[in-house]
Amino acid sequence: MASIRNERNEQRGSIKLTSARKYFGTDGIRGTVGASPITPEFVMHLGYAAGKVLTAAARLGSGQHTGVLIGKDTRISGYMLESALQAGLSAAGVDIYLAGPMPTPAVAYLTRALRLSAGIVISASHNPFEDNGIKFFSAHGNKLPDAVEHAIEAQLELPIATMPSAELGKARRIGDAAGRYIEFCKSTFPTELDLRGIKLVIDCAHGATYHVAGEVFHELGADVVTIGNQPDGLNINDACGAVHPQALQDAVRANCADLGIGFDGDGDRVVMVDAGGRIYDGDELLYVIAAFRHDAGLLAGGVVGTLMTNLGMERALTGLGIPFLRAAVGDRYVLEKLQENNWQIGGESSGHIICLDRHTTGDGIVSALQVLHAVRALNKPLSELVKPVARYPQVLVNVRVTRDFDFRANAVLTDAVQQLERSLSGNGRVLLRASGTEPVIRVMVEGADPARIRKHADELAKAVTLAARASVAESKPEKVHEK
Numbered sequence: 001m002a003s004i005r006n007e008r009n010e011q012r013g014s015i016k017l018t019s020a021r022k023y024f025g026t027d028g029i030r031g032t033v034g035a036s037p038i039t040p041e042f043v044m045h046l047g048y049a050a051g052k053v054l055t056a057a058a059r060l061g062s063g064q065h066t067g068v069l070i071g072k073d074t075r076i077s078g079y080m081l082e083s084a085l086q087a088g089l090s091a092a093g094v095d096i097y098l099a100g101p102m103p104t105p106a107v108a109y110l111t112r113a114l115r116l117s118a119g120i121v122i123s124a125s126h127n128p129f130e131d132n133g134i135k136f137f138s139a140h141g142n143k144l145p146d147a148v149e150h151a152i153e154a155q156l157e158l159p160i161a162t163m164p165s166a167e168l169g170k171a172r173r174i175g176d177a178a179g180r181y182i183e184f185c186k187s188t189f190p191t192e193l194d195l196r197g198i199k200l201v202i203d204c205a206h207g208a209t210y211h212v213a214g215e216v217f218h219e220l221g222a223d224v225v226t227i228g229n230q231p232d233g234l235n236i237n238d239a240c241g242a243v244h245p246q247a248l249q250d251a252v253r254a255n256c257a258d259l260g261i262g263f264d265g266d267g268d269r270v271v272m273v274d275a276g277g278r279i280y281d282g283d284e285l286l287y288v289i290a291a292f293r294h295d296a297g298l299l300a301g302g303v304v305g306t307l308m309t310n311l312g313m314e315r316a317l318t319g320l321g322i323p324f325l326r327a328a329v330g331d332r333y334v335l336e337k338l339q340e341n342n343w344q345i346g347g348e349s350s351g352h353i354i355c356l357d358r359h360t361t362g363d364g365i366v367s368a369l370q371v372l373h374a375v376r377a378l379n380k381p382l383s384e385l386v387k388p389v390a391r392y393p394q395v396l397v398n399v400r401v402t403r404d405f406d407f408r409a410n411a412v413l414t415d416a417v418q419q420l421e422r423s424l425s426g427n428g429r430v431l432l433r434a435s436g437t438e439p440v441i442r443v444m445v446e447g448a449d450p451a452r453i454r455k456h457a458d459e460l461a462k463a464v465t466l467a468a469r470a471s472v473a474e475s476k477p478e479k480v481h482e483k
Contacts, residue, residue, distance in 0.1 A: 023156070024149045026330040028135025030124050033077040038132055040084040046134060047088025047120075049155035051169070053148060054117050055093060065169055069114065071099040071107035071177075072122035073208040073266045076233030077132045081122045085134070090169040091162040099177040101231075103208045103267025105363035106181040108141035112360070113180065115139075123208070123266040126243045126350075129234050141360035143332045178212050185216045188358040189369045193376050195222035199257040201273075203248040205241025206231040207265035209365065216365055217261075225255050228262075236265045242351050242364070249277040259375075259382070263364040268331075269351035270364035272371065274382050282351035283313040284386045285371050289355065290345050291385070292374035294322055300357070304337045304346030306330075307431055311446055312391040319388065329433065331362050392428065393450040395457040397443040398435075401468040407432060407441055410467050420445070420456055428453065432464070441468075 023029045023037055029046070031038040037046075055066045068089055072078035078101075086096050094117075099110060104121045111119030119137035127133075136144045144152075162168075200222045204210040206229070214226035227247065228240040240247045242264040252260040252273050260273035272280045286303065293299035302323030305314065309326060317324045325341070327333040334346040334354055347353035353367040374385060407413055413432065421430045428447030435442060441464050445457040 021146075021149055022153050024153065026332065027125070027143075028121075028133050030127070030131060030133030032130055033075075033080075033132050038077075038081070040080055043081050043084040043134065044088040044091075045156060045160060046152070047085040048092045048160045049088075049152050049158075050118070050120070050136065051089045051092025051094035052155050053151045057148070058117050065093060065095040066118075067095045067097060067114070067116040069097045069099055069107055069111050069116050069119040069174075070122065071102035071104070071110070071119070071208075073104075073124075074101050074206060074210065074231035074233060074236050075122075075124070075129050075132050075265075077129075078122045078233075081132060081134070085120060085122070086171055088160070090171065091160055092169065093163040093167045094169040096169055096171040098171060098173045100173070101208050101211070102177055102181065103212065103263075103364070104135070105268055105359060105361050105366070106177070106184075106208075106212070108137045108361045109181060109184050109359065110174070110177060111137050111139065112141045113184075114174075118144075121266065125266045126237055126241075126264040126269065128238070129236050137361070142335065143361070178215075182212050182215050182219070185212075185363075185365045185369065186220060188355075188366045189220060190373060190377075193373065195220045195372065195376070197221075198259065198372075198376075199223040199225070199255070201225045201227060201248060201251045201255055201257045201260040203228040203241050203245075203251070203260065203262040204267075205237050205243070205263055205265050206235040207237065207241065207263065207267065209263045209267040213261075213263060213267070213365055216369075220369075225251065225257065227251050241265065242269045242271045245271050245273060245279050248273050249279070253277055259372075261368045264351070267364045268362045270353065270367050271351050272368065272382065276383075278383065280382055280386065282347050282349045282353055283310045283391075284382075284389055285351065285367065286345065286347040286353050287313050287316055287389050288374050288382065288385045289353070289367070289370045290317060290322060291320060291388070292378065293345070294320055299345065301341055301343035304334050304341075304343060306334060306348050307433060308349050308394075308444065310349065310389075310391050310394065311429055312389050316388040316390070335361070392446050392448060393453055394444060394446045395450075395454050397457050397461040399441045399443060399461050399464045399468070401439055401441055401464070402472055403439045405439075405441075405468045405471050407434070407464065407467065410471075413463060413467055416460060416463050420460060423456075430456075430460070432460075 058066045107119040124131035124133045210229040218224045242262040248260040248262045262271045290303045306329045327337040344356045352362040354362045431444040443461045445453040447453040
């Protein structure tokens with residue numbers, strides 16, 4: 001089905017209008033360090049604003065403080081932003097618990113385990129080290145509701161009014177954060193199974209999983225070789241990890257390993273590689289988990305993918321009789337649709353997989369363990385488990401535009417998408433969507449013929465470029481020439 005989507009507001013295949021947020025995107029607040037809004041001044045104010053909103057929501061008794069957990073990935077800027085957040089939260093009278101470098105899903109888990117009011121992650125996920133960001137988890141380990149993000153943004157418009165000294169928040173470090181999270185991850189793997197006899201290469205992307213991922217798989221019995229586990233603050237996601245799996249492919253071959261597992265910088269995404277170097281993305285891994293649970297009678301409901309999920313994966317699931325729904329791109333929208341339908345399993349092609357019976361959010365380590373559960377229980381290689389997924393070639397082209405370009409209201413682009421879909425005769429998909437983190441329109445064409453869809457994608461991308469330029473020209477006022 002042809003699609004022109006605003007990925008932040010798309011719900012149930014239609015546009016749902018909501019008031020725009022000034023700072024929060026699809027996954028918190030993100031940008032280049034030193035440029036607005038990722039500056040020490042703004043982040044301190046953000047900490048204060050979040051602290052005031054969370055304290056008001058908690059409605060604690062006199063003398064009690066709201067508690068917030070802070071974790072971060074391995075970017076050098078994390079030290080600076082952590083200090084800024086601490087200052088703002090303390091000024092708001094919030095107690096701070098510091099976990100240090102920890103995967104994003106670990107912060108979600110620890111926030112729940114420690115009965116805190118919220119968790120904050122300092123990370124830009126798969127982005128290069130020059131970027132960083134702030135994202136929040138609720139007391140239940142979920143992304144903050146839109147209403148809370150709106151309240152924080154409203155509080156940001158007000159000045160900081162520091163609490164009296166006797167009411168300032170205190171900060172303390174959690175010394176056993178890594179150990180707690182390692183045990184949690186292990187608990188999501190069946191106690192009657194182990195990983196003995198399997199040799200794994202783990203690529204931590206020099207990111208937040210560097211000191212925990214290898215331990216999880218080793219303690220479950222696997223022979224583990226860990227790479228990408230020497231962070232220096234600058235090398236996160238640099239030619240390694242889930243975003244750049246070539247290093248993992250090379251290491252699997254060099255070490256004669258059975259499988260490779262690659263994470264991104266904050267540990268919520270995963271890709272896998274087999275002994276032959278074949279890469280398995282999020283769609284295929286999600287299929288393995290869902291099909292295994294379906295065959296075992298353990299799948300509750302259906303599966304949620306996104307607008308980017310490969311058509312071949314959807315058809316493989318429906319071939320098994322498993323219901324499938326698409327959400328807007330972004331794990332928060334996958335989660336919302338899972339909760340709407342009371343389902344458990346969903347994810348994105350990028351490797352962000354959610355198993356709600358195991359965790360409240362996407363977790364790369366936990367997702368990899370669910371795949372290994374299927375491999376171990378069925379005693380079959382990944383290549384055999386994904387055979388039913390006949391993937392359709394996809395071409396994705398990113399077109400940079402001005403931030404105010406409204407492609408959804410452009411009749412020329414709407415017509416172009418509809419004509420292209422008709423030409424695919426139901427054997428492919430066309431999608432235009434706005435990025436939630438940068439001024440980019442993503443053009444995706446999917447179909448059976450690679451050469452044909454490449455041609456179509458390039459033509460549609462050109463149409464977007466021309467439409468964006470025309471929009472800029474129309475918005476410029478005409479010059480008045482005086483005689």
